[in-house]
Amino acid sequence: NAGVMQNPRHLVRRRGQEARLRCSPMKGHSHVYWYRQLPEEGLKFMVYLQKENIIDESGMPKERFSAEFPKEGPSILRIQQVVRGDSAAYFCASSPLQGTGANVLTFGAGSRLTVL
């Protein structure tokens, strides 16, 4: 079991470019969560997805950010026209069940975005 796989691990973009971050959940997990961690801060919830459905996107900025979890392939967090304030570590977590229940979310290693 390879765990939650995120790529790229490090991404550098210039202001105005697009960033795409990918997350493959653990085998058997159909629920994906994205969190953002700014330097020296805790993790902030962004979005919760099931296959082909966005369940809760209340933590997503209204503009430039989008997320999907297609029927086939990884979940993708897309940031358009990046700005310096988007520089952060973006963590994906997966769960086998709706909500978290008694199951612990398993986190990936994170994707660290740097905007120049």
Place this chain on the structure above:
Amino acid sequence: ELKVEQNPLFLSMQEGKNYTIYCNYSTTSDRLYWYRQDPGKSLESLFVLLSNGAVKQEGRLMASLDTKARLSTLHITAAVHDLSATYFCAVVETSGSRLTFGEGTQLTVNP
């Protein structure tokens, strides 16, 4: 909106000493998690606490949950350098489905 507060945010302690990290949360919840994060790394699950009075121990770490007081503690016994990391508590609202994290406690254990 659920708020989760940890204290202290920074903790420097000597090896061999004991200390407690506190996690307060603002709304009803019966699920609380503790995670550890090493610099530049992902989060490692330490404990899941599911009911009032729950206590779990692993090595030098012990976590407890008081749902009436909306308080969890992470107690460190006879600290060793390897415990140096940032510790996060995270809470799920009773009616919710997502984790809300505290700000984290950065622990440094000095030889």
